[in-house]
Amino acid sequence: MWKVVLASVTGTSHERTGTPCQDSCDFLRLKTDEEELLLVAVADGAGSAILSHVGSGEAVRQILAVIRRAQIDFSTVTYEQARGWMQEVLNHLVAVAERENTSVSQLACTLLLGIIAKNGAVFTQIGDGGWVVEKDGELVPGTWPQNGEYANITTFITTESALNTMQFVRVDGKVSAVAAFTDGLQALALNFAAKQTHAPFFMPMFDSVRACGDETDLIAPLRGFLASESVTSRTDDDKTLVLACWREPEGTSHDAGQ
């Protein structure tokens, strides 16, 4: 089954100004007739939008709810379908903005979604941050951050025509581990010149997840790592990391469900 550890931690620049953590993340195990799918959603609220912490939380909750309702069949998930889910999230944010008596741009956030199956994965995202995937013992980018021309610019789901920029990547074949992260970790986790994943960042963490008995024991250590001086001396932004590793169920290989 998939072992999942995830955390969003407030950046030091936000602590200084008293801004809440604008990153959100969550996951869901979805049983279909065929198998158990792992759904992971991550969102990073825009620093300039006053309610973006609300926006990122709503976006994560909504996309997971939409897919659960959709009763998807992993083998046939398409770009159009994923775009439809993103549109539903955007519609929801518009409704939230009306309820909060504000404009939807105040809920601006990126949105990353992963649907991970035993024999493949689908990654889709609007904005920066990214997915990495381990397959056949090799770690490669699933998606790549969209930063536009400038380092301090990205697309949010609420940006005009944002859906046109949505990345959609299908990875076929057995996947052994995946990770998702927000832009606060980008410069630590990716090599921009080579456009590659920085394996020494992810591999030791995947090893810890694979080795653990109960993954909930790893949440506090992950938070500790994300708040450590080694990390905060390199990034002052909010940062989210989701780590998921496949482990064959012990004993009889049958009931992998719970």
Place this chain on the structure above:
Amino acid sequence: MEQTPFDPSKIGFADNPEPRCASLLILDVSGSMGGQPIKELQSGLTLYRDELAADTLARKRVEVAVVTFGGSVDVVQHFATAESLTPPALEAKGDTPMGEAMVTSLKLLEDRKAEYRQNGIQFYRPWVFLITDGGPTDANTQFWTDAKEKIRQGEEQKKFSFFAVGVEGADMDRLAELSPSRTPLKLKGLRFRDLFQWLSNSQQSVSKSNPGEAVPLSNPVAPDGWAQV
């Protein structure tokens, strides 16, 4: 548990180059800048370098190039971070080939951006800063036409942010021709040091900003600012 599961000393971090913020200064050193004006400009430039060098992030991220025009157009400083920047000694001489200076400078900037892209270096929107106390002596040449067109396009496509600053005696109408989208600013007296302090502060903020973050710049035309419209 024997070991910390996420021990920072066991986790390797990618070593990416710092994102860069290019700052291009195009300075009028024509004859009329002689005396006090050029001394104040020189002093402002030194202050600018010192302020950038004193900021731990800005000194790695802000890259300054200086082009002067006075009799001729000279690239007196190629793009360099504050650490490796020696403010060039300015000398007032000759006429005011402002159009040619703009064309040369913007080419320099384009080349630098191409280098960033080639090397996978992320960057912020560059700043282009023109300071003059006169009017172009090449306004009837192709240079002037090209300069206007390149600035208009650059602003429209967000290739850079262009600021034109006129010192006492500057032809503000000509400056407005260059900068249709942002009203040229008039320096109060010879407050070059205040101008460069503002520039350094603004670039320190921008070079730290994360995606989606608005960077409010202090208003240079506020009552205590260095400029007026």
